[in-house]
Amino acid sequence: MKRKLSLLPILIITLLFFALNAYVLSGLQTLNGSAYLNPVFWIFIVGLTFALFYAIQQMRIQGMNRFFQIVSHTFLIVFAAETVFAIFLLFGDLYRLVLALNSVFQPEGFHWVARSNYWVDFAFVMFCVTIALFAYGITQGKYAYRVIKHTLYFEDLPENFDGFTLTQISDVHAGSFTNPKAVQKGIDMINAQKSDLFVFTGDLVNNASSEIIPYIGHFSQIKAPFGQFSVLGNHDYGDYVKWPSEPAKAQNLQQLKDYHKKLGFRLLLDEHVELVKGGEKIILAGIENWGIGFGERGDLDKALQNTAAGDFKILLSHDPSHWDARVKNYPSKIQLSLAGHTHGMQFGIEAFGLKWSPVKYRYKHWAGIKTENGRYLNVNRGFGFLGFSGRIGIWPEITVIELKRK
Structure with a gap:
């Protein structure tokens, strides 16, 4: 009824x-x-x-x-x-x-x-x-990209990865873009970091896979020596629009996965890869979206299957609520988790020692680095925008993280 x-x-x-x-x-x-x-x-x-x-x-x-x-x-x-x-x-x-x-x-x-x-x-x-x-x-604000750098120290980081760098972006939401030249400036800033690894933590589009088509030429320019890896976010599944049929919705998702390949991104779907340097390795895992209130699809156990407790692990998981709910206390230590999703609500203040956004009333940790239980989480403020076609005080972010051995 x-x-x-x-x-x-x-x-x-x-x-x-x-x-x-x-x-x-x-x-x-x-x-x-x-x-x-x-x-x-x-x-x-x-x-x-x-x-x-x-x-x-x-x-x-x-x-x-x-x-x-x-x-x-x-x-x-x-x-x-x-x-x-x-x-x-x-x-x-x-x-x-x-x-x-x-x-x-x-x-x-x-x-x-x-x-x-x-x-x-x-x-x-x-x-x-x-x-x-x-x-x-x-x-202007919605394209005012900022590079934010962090140096994180780990006692168990393999020696050959001391000084290893990664660049993270999240929440592209390509369907919201209206200025390809401005987006290109962001892509140029990403490549200018010359990081060892590039990762994207979900929400490539708002709803439809076709939204990324005009920007395939932009994001496919991103290259890193150890590769480009990605995961899906809650918007990527097409859950927020009405589809003619379930097969049409499934086809949209499959097309989006194919577009990740065209971008040169290796999409991690509850799986992991080994990054090897000088005979030593770190684990890079990625799960499907898992977020309280936004679909709990991801399977962390499956993603880390056949990894050892002593392995150094980096996890790509779109929604930071996953870290609080499961990751920070997961039996096999995950040293670094990378998320996005919140956008910092695209509105707030981060100046003069103040850090505030209305999104804090929904997420305990909504931007930047958090550490607990000997593990780190970084929440990227997002590369794009959604809903409100702008940003005030919370600017689009390109994160660069350097891993250092204690």
């Missing part, structure tokens, strides 16, 4: 949105008392709201399209900027309330203090800064 759509949550959200706008308008009227401000403001807000509802309906019929992206991103920018404006305006109004309550005990009695233009001006400046940040994130 088709589930009925509840209108109550939609009605509540709509009322809250219009209450926010009424409050924002009261602040704008402090700055500009023009008679045209009120009608122009509400025509824009109501028009944008109806455009969003229409875009959502069209997306359900036609799938993701340019109109939906433009309207949804405009709505997001306006909502974020208004929220920031309202927060700073509220601070000023709370201060006015404190002064008003204090006036009760004064000889002249209770009275409101007019809004300070200086405080409203500051709120408006923050409103403009928010719009500028989102504009940068959408136009």
Whole structure:
């Protein structure tokens, strides 16, 4: 039976949105008392709201399209900027309330203090800064690739692998790209690292294998002396779109696996390979996606079959929740795990000693290096983007890790 759509949550959200706008308008009227401000403001807000509802309906019929992206991103920018404006305006109004309550005990009695233009001006400046940040994130930030380097020390690293380097990227999401030249700059940065090994930790596409076709020529340029290896992510299985049939979905997945070969990537599907240098070896294992809430397909036991407890192991596993659930306490020590998946939510702050993103409330460790139980995990912030066509504060990442022997 088709589930009925509840209108109550939609009605509540709509009322809250219009209450926010009424409050924002009261602040704008402090700055500009023009008679045209009120009608122009509400025509824009109501028009944008109806455009969003229409875009959502069209997306359900036609799938993701340019109109939906433009309207949804405009709505997001306006909502974020208004929220920031309202927060700073509220601070000023709370201060006015404190002064008003204090006036009760004064000889002249209770009275409101007019809004300070200086405080409203500051709120408006923050409103403009928010719009500028989102504009940068959408136009430039999503391709502002960063190389992040780590040096990790291991007592059990084979001597001949002392100084061995690997480059990791994750979450390409090729279907979201719109600027091949910008993507090429990222590819050039990857090759410029001249690492011994290249690994990709899943989510090559958003849904359909065909999304990678325009970029096969780009990613096939990536080369490393010890090879290029990859695993699948949750989006690679096509679980988030409706297929004509199960065979069509299976064919899409098989085609994606074939595209990994065209890229020159050795796709590891619950298996491992031995990397040999100077007569010594390390194990590179990769599993199918295993993530709490995103499908627990991967078989770690199978991937490490016929390996020894004393082998030095590197594991490619898309979702970092796998590390917490199984890997960090796995009986056979896995010295280094490489994951992605979180994107750092493409929004946050990593500056001045601060590291914060809303994704921290979903994942205990969402970016960078974590160590526990004598084992390391690196979570790559992602090479591409999904949903929000931009990045603010959490930039696309190319990770370079150097292995050193203690």
